Amino acid sequence: MKGTYLGEFEELILLTVAANEQDAYAVIVKKEAEAIAQRKINISAVHSSLYRLERKGFLSSTLGGSTPKRGGKQKRIFTVTNAGFEALKASKAIKERLWKKIPRLSIVDV
């Protein structure tokens, strides 16, 4: 399934949307992700990922309310679709399987 795998950053964004209790729109997603991942994220990257995930069918969106802060402009609010959850689960499963294969005697502290 070409084009449906998740990139690292995409996965981060998708997870952030999934984990969010509020209306997930670009600014919120950016802040949450920055807080959790402890890194600087540019808003344009968030936009790019959100729309790409939507195109892949992992997110769906509706137009939500506006605030005066936004110059009266509406937010696009994203929610994770079933396919999105499937993809997250699949990604997680792969990683778990790999984790299990790592030898116990590894010098890495797990």
Next chain:
Amino acid sequence: MSDSPKTGPKNGPPTFGTQLLQWIYGVEFFDEIHGDFLELFEENLANKGRFQARWHYVKDALFSLRNLRIKRYPSLPYFNQFAMFENYFKITLRNIAKNKVYSVLNILGLALGIAACIFILQYVSYERSYDTFHAHYEDLYRIQYKVYRGNELNIDCAAAVPRVGPFMKEKMPEVREFARAFPTSGVISFEDQKFREERIHIVDPSFLKIFTFPLVSGDLETALTEPYTVVISESTARKYFGNQDPIGKMLQMDGEESMAVTAVAKDVPDNSHIKFDLLISYETLNNNTRNEDGESGSETSWGWYDFNSYVLLEPGTDTEDYDARFAEVLYDERGEAFEKYNFRDEFPLQAIGDIHLYSNLLQESEPEEQGDGQAVFFLTLIALFILLIAWINYINLSTARSIERAKEVGVRKTMGAFRKQLISQFLAESFVLNFFAILFALLIVVGGIRFFNQLTDSSLSLAFLSDPFFWLFFIGVFVIGSLIAGLYPAFVLSGFKPVSVLKGERSTGKFGNQLRRGLVIFQFAASVTLIAGTLIVYQQLRHMKTLDLGFDMTETLVVKGPQVFEVDSLFGPALKAFQTELRSVSEVDDMAYSSNVPGVEIFWTNGIRRSDAGQDQMKVTYIVGVDYAYFPSYNISFVAGRNYDPSFSTDEKAMILNEAAARFLGFESAEAALNKQVFFWGEDRTIIGIVDNYNQMSVKSEVAPIVFPLSLTGASYFTVKLKNGNFQEAFDQVEEKYASFFPGNPFDYFFLDDFYNRQYNNEQKFSRVFTLFAAFAIFVACLGLFGLSSFSALKRTKEIGIRKVLGADSRQIIFLLSREFLILVLLGNLFALPVAYLIMNNWLDSFSSRIQIQLPVFLIAGIAVLLIAILTVSYRTLKVAQSNPVLALRSE
């Protein structure tokens, strides 16, 4: 869509960033993403200060460049050009179908305009294509011949002297090669095949090399090197030899010389200024002109000017400089003779590509075919005019129709269409209509080319359809036309304010109205100019044809004199006997023989001077050898003196001149010249008569000085004056007698009036083309006027209804509706008057006998156009004026 109140221009986000975002995200994403940006900006403004906030804003916008190709849905993009264009196309077709009349007017007008333009440009480019088929045509020049007596230009001739070609090659390093062509005619026979050939040239072997007249068979190097050899054209070969191989066959000329065919050349293209069926080797001529010392006049003569001489120069030679240098070289050689006889020769070069359109000299190779550069220029202008008128029509009709489209525009705008989209919609519409128009134009051209050829006596072919330049032009017209015709309506229509339009306020704006008026004025000014021009051309033609030419050419049959005759010494008596025989035919009024007849260019010249004047006063005049009956037959009147009279034996040494010659020789009047002596052909002759300046050649040129020596032993033309009555009978008799007197000669004849008027072929053709396109222009202009007036009537339906209810009658209504347009047409007339006058006056100046332009011409043209305009306008206004007012008032 204003930003939040807090963000004033100073504190707000940088406009650059916003614009960038707008550009990157387009209509689809901009709003939501801009919202995110504003939110971040506000936050940053509060936390980090204005500078940081603005900086992040711009930085983030710049980073957003990565999202240039952002899309939301996998295969069906929201920004759907296809759907949009599909919609435009659909709307266009619906509009065409909805307003059939206007669409047809629009498309027809455009198509006619483009078709006319293509026709004219084809015609023009054909005229301009003369002699361009030669591989070296840019470096080929013809040597002109000019003779000055003192400061007076005496001879200005296309044919030069035989010596100048070789002399130029010897003295001028730029000359790569020269070639001479001596035109002649004669009866050519092969076994029992016998034809009179008019297109014979005696040429140097190099003729076939510097010009591109490819050989079909035979060897280019040796084809014309030997005496008594001949190269013939393909069709001539077929004519004489059918399917036999022509190489090595012997052709006889005038029953005397036999010449061997050494090569066959392709037929000369129509667009060549020099045309031949047979080329005889130059050595043949040299053999015939050799004197006792072994010198040939056709190599050494500096005075025998019948030789079309061409030189091929090194590429890039500056001809002005060349002419100046050659003048010096020539003076070194000929200066002595110049000084002694008080004359001066000049041999300027004339580019071969200029010959057809811009040369009008004596002894042109194909004088009847000579084109007119000025006429061609006018035609190009007309072509552009017609195209312009057609485009203007489109603009006019579209802006007028805009009233109807206004609502559509309003709805589209309310639904969120941007102005840009509307503009592209109307442009797309223009493209579609223009596409139909050029398609239609192409059909007209392909279907109408034969009709056009017939009407204008030209030979255009459809070959241009395979010419890439034509298609380039064609597509150019299409694109430019679509843009020009579409832009104005597009901008006007898209500029409507949706609210006012939907409320029903109808206004196309002052500017639109003015523009429309201006365009209508221009169209009709152009139409009137064309009509007036057509009338003037026609009048001038009639003037030239009906002008008193000074001789009578009605019922005159001219037979070409025999060229094959066994014994030279018996030719004189045979002529006499033939004359007596013909005079006995009851249908023949009289018969004369001469070396020339009116309408045939004189190639025979000689020196003449008054006997009391010195050797240096020698002048060259034209010669027509005549018999006793020549002047009476043609009814040429004597200004002074008398005709030759057989009862005076001294008359054989007498002389008759025309008035021009008398003045040319320096006599003050005809009477003063009478009984004076002139020195001619080595002896003194007494002038016994001076004839009226009849027009030997057409009235396009001045009457040249001609002398008429009595010549009873030779004749190139028999003039047979017929009596009213049975032409056929007379003709048969003349033919039969000719055959018995001059066996072996084809009976070649023409009727003089037809033949003489052939000189006006060019003008006639020009006037036909002019008329055709004037009609085109008017028709197209009327289409436009029709459309405009209909719309104007439609627009005022309610007003007319109210007027009728209040008691206005149809007449008043028609007047009311027509007035607006008639004023425009009248204004157009006013503008056209001076323009047409100036242009046509200029044209008329090229004739030696011209008409004066008179006011009635303009009145006729103006009134004609006005009438046509009234008819056009009234078709619709009448309908509206007679309609039931109740219906009008109830409508919408």
